[in-house]
Amino acid sequence: MKNKILLLIIILIALFLRLPFLDSVPSGLHADEASFGYNSFSILKTGKDEYGIAYPLSLKSFGDYKAAVYAYIDIPFISLLGLNEFAVRLPTAIIGILLIILIYAIVKKLTGNNAIAIITSCLSAISPISIFLSRIQNDPLVSVFFVLLGFYFFQQFISKRKSFYIFIAGIIWILSFYTYASPRAFMLPFIILLYIFFYKKIEGRRMKIQLIITLLIVIIFNLNTLIGTSAERLNQLSIFNAPDVKLKLEEKIRNDINTPLLVTRIFHNKIVDYGQYISDTYFKYLSYDFLFIQGGEPQRNRIPNAGLFYPIELLFFILGIYQIFLKKIRWGYFIIIWFLMVPFLLSFALDETPNTHRFFLAFLPFELLVGFGIYSFYKYLRKKKNLYRLFLVLIPLIFAVNLAFYMHQLFVHEPVYRPWFRGYPYKELVASLNTYYPNYKKIIITKSQSTPYIYILFYNKYSPLKYQQLGSPRDLDYTGFDKYYFVPLDCPLSAKSGTDEAEGEPGFLYINKGTCVTPLKNTKVLQTIKWKDNSPAFNIIEYVSTGSVELKKDL
Secondary structure (H helix, E strand, O other), X not given: OHHHHHHHHHHHHHHHHHOOOOOOOOOOOOHHHHHHHXXXXXXXXXXXXXXXOEOOOEEEEXXXXXXXXXXXXXXXXXXXXXXXHHHHHHHHHHHHHHHHHHHHHHHHHHHOOHHHHHHHHHHHHHOHHHXXXXXXXXXXXXXXXXXXXXXXXXXXXHHHOOHHHHHHHHHHHHHHHOOOOHHHHHHHHHHHHHHHHHHHHOOOHHXXXXXXXXXXXXXXXXXXXXXXXXXXXXXXXXXXXXXXXHHHHHHHHHHOOOOOHHHHHHHOOHHHHXXXXXXXXXXXXXXXXXXXXXXXXXXXHOOOOOOOOOOOHHHHHHHHHHHHHHHOOHHHHHHHHHHHHHHXXXXXEOOOXXXXXXXXXXXXXXXXHHHXXXXXXXXXXXXXXXXXXXXXXXXXXXXXXXXXXXHHHHHHHHHHOOHHHOOOHHHHHHXXXXXXXXXXXXEEEEOOOOOHHHHHHHHOOOOHHHHHHOOOOOOOOOEEEOOEEEEOOOOOOEEOOOOOEEEOOOOEEEEEEOOOOOOOEOEEEEEEEEOOOOOEEEEEEEEOOOOOOOOOOOO
């Protein structure tokens, strides 16, 4: 009963940290969030995504493909709550809370110790990375939930010896492949790891056959996601397809002008160069800076002066590993290998590294090692009553102070910290454009900040059927839909060369980047949209000349 009460308190804390002001903190809806939301809305209304593809397994989005499962998860929320920020983020928040319960169940089953499970679930509830990712639309978190849920059913299969559990585990793992890209690279090594550590616990020929068949099916689906459009994102991220790595290698070879070819090949070859890149990236993921000080990529997910975990956790993380080797704990070896395996697999990817989203696969093993370290320290101090009492007060107090600081950074500093990485001003921009819409023939919008078309679709709840009938034009350079027209220029309305007279078209409304200098003549600034730090994001400008000047590009 006591454990259930403690778990309930932890869940309530998790609720309190994740649900209030969910629509506005973190500040600004990112384009990826808007894209998932609008595609959910489109599938709800038409059975097709924004490009007219019926019930897709992957979504074409901003030039690449994203796994589509989150869009389907979001459909009932958008159906009930409408197309808005809260409805888009709520599924992640709920799954983020369920993740705390799941971690408790997994750790209890794995360690056989309820205290370690409670400590680990508590750490998971207050962890910076868990709080932040639960407060945005985050398919990586959802995919990790599926990976862990599959692992839980795998544990149930071993303990209860019923085929139902391993088949459910297989289905859930397959689902994770269509939720986010990282599990596709992670699951095969993870399955091998599971097989090595748990095979001896599987008794009887029948259970072993059921396990092998299920895992083979999972592997087949895994391999299927590594080809075709489903693999496009992984191929983009692979270091072996990176031109810059190849160019650096070629440059090193060219610089060895007077060196014998054999010597050059020994020191400058693919094995050495790719190995160096993998090694550098691996240790970036394990760096103190990434884990505890400032986090990683993408930039929009960085909270000033805050890492993925609290600095105090490092001490208990090291202690947990030490205790595992000291006591030769088998489940501990499994968790350590799991933790070290994740950054190694991620080191084969480039673009936005070290990456917070991808690293979330290592979340459970990290917090379990910390939790075991705290538990071991607690057991040691029980023999020393005065220190034990101090421990019971001091450690929770340090974590509480760290949590309070993080929430302050998240709610107060995050909105104004490098705000241009988030889509905050687009909501106000779209609302303003709706008021000007009837008065202009065409609205010319800069693409300098992001992909503005998705915000117009999202905030206007633009008819998916109508958009599909228009050919799903997106915001490719010098194209558009309806009255909206998108150009790859910071300043669509600029001055003629050598003058202060604007070069525009009567009856057109122009949206310039906020840093653009507005021409003095033939212009009227109707409104300035600002970032949260009060710097200008966009200027809405009317061209007021009685003459007509053609744009450089045909409209």
